[in-house]
Amino acid sequence: MNETDRIVLDLPSRWMNQAGTAGFSPGNQLLPNGSIFVTNPVSLRVRMPSADRNLLPFPGGFLLHTGLPNAGWKAIRRKYQSHWHQSDSPIWIHVISQDLAGLEGIVRDCEEIDGIAAIELGLPPACPRDWMMQLIQSARGEIPLVLHISLGEDLSVLSSLPEAVSAVTLGTPRGIVPEGENGRLIHGRLHGPGLFPQMLNALQDARTWQIPVILGGICNQKDGETALNNGAAAVQIDHLCWQGGLPTGL
Amino acid sequence: MKSAQCSLLKICKNGSVVFVELELPSPVLTAGQFLLARNQRDILPAVLFSTDKRGQYIFPMNSEFHWEVGDDLLITFPHGHGFTIKPDMRKLLMISQTSSPVRLFSAARQILENGGEAALFSRNLPDQVPPEIEVLSDEQLDEAVLWSDAIIGDAQLHHMDFWQGFQTKYQLSARQSVQILVDTPIACDGTAECGVCAIKTHAGWKQACSDGPVFNLRDLEF
Known part of the structure; x- marks a missing residue:
């Protein structure tokens, strides 16, 4: 399929935050004006924090396991709709719903809300291609759809993506870190600058996908510029958001 | 900030x-x-x-x-929000359930400087406890709870057994404030809203990084 058939993804800035790093609304001054703001993951229904939530450092990064808690789409829309409408930043809603009808409902709602510029659809772990295609079918609409997949997943599912998908975000991998002295194994998302060589390698491989690729897990300005100079359509800043915000002047 | x-x-x-x-x-x-x-x-x-x-x-x-x-x-x-130390608090009991009670000592300092008294119950005493703070044994704890007009403490998020049922066991009066510093991983000042430091309360989930890490015992849901 020709790339030009896809809904064009508007990228007024090639720098944005990564879902899960800056809350649900861009009111916290972490982003320069005009940067794209990606919300924390939003599900159809309320999600509780994981019972074994944890933050565990390892050399070069850390593992974060939260369970992606959120109040559910309706509550989040009620609370933040006016913020998104008034924001200078284009808003991308990161959706993790696995309910096809619910996912479609969220997308229809987003189409009615001023300020929302794209849906970023988070694929579940070990998502088969058939299920991915059903999710894409439910999430397709009038606003661009960005597919989020984690490094470490089977990336071959991304071959010949339908035109409903405007771009792919490559997120950092999941992993396991033993907890303290008891050695209990904690599963979660990995973050940190030590992952960048793997992320850059995946970006190189992604050249064959014939679709814009947004590289997540960026922890400093130099790595972000390297990714942009090597094929990334945009980059997502990881824990830098927790250290005071995106670099100015980007 | x-x-x-x-x-x-x-x-x-x-x-x-x-x-x-x-x-x-x-x-x-x-x-x-x-x-x-x-x-x-x-x-x-x-x-x-x-x-x-x-x-x-x-x-x-x-x-x-x-x-x-x-x-x-x-x-x-x-x-975050720390301990609320009111001027009329005079008898402070500290109960530590973590590996060090030292984070509680600055609250004790305030009470002591206001002319009050402070006592400590902890199984992990540091090398130096300020001499003005009375260190309690197991046998003295029950009496100290009744003596105190304010109780502060600490605990790890997944080891809250001691505090669960504390109010019922000691039948605390309404005037006795019990505030707990909850130990949980904290990654930021609340801007990420990631939930790694989430604490369950009767008013819903709160973030230790911005709503805590000190919570009123009566508000915690076990």
């Missing part, structure tokens, strides 16, 4: 606990609040609490420690 650059003046290790002294002109935290500190090599900031000694902070017990004396640290402060 303020930010500052400061030098690390001193590092003191005591068992599994690390104390650091920072070059800060004045106290920047109330008891139970925390500051976030990192040097240029750090990926995540460290969460530091004040002790009863001016300029001294306690480093989290479960973090990798690699700072050196002379390091320049970037700090932001103050974060």
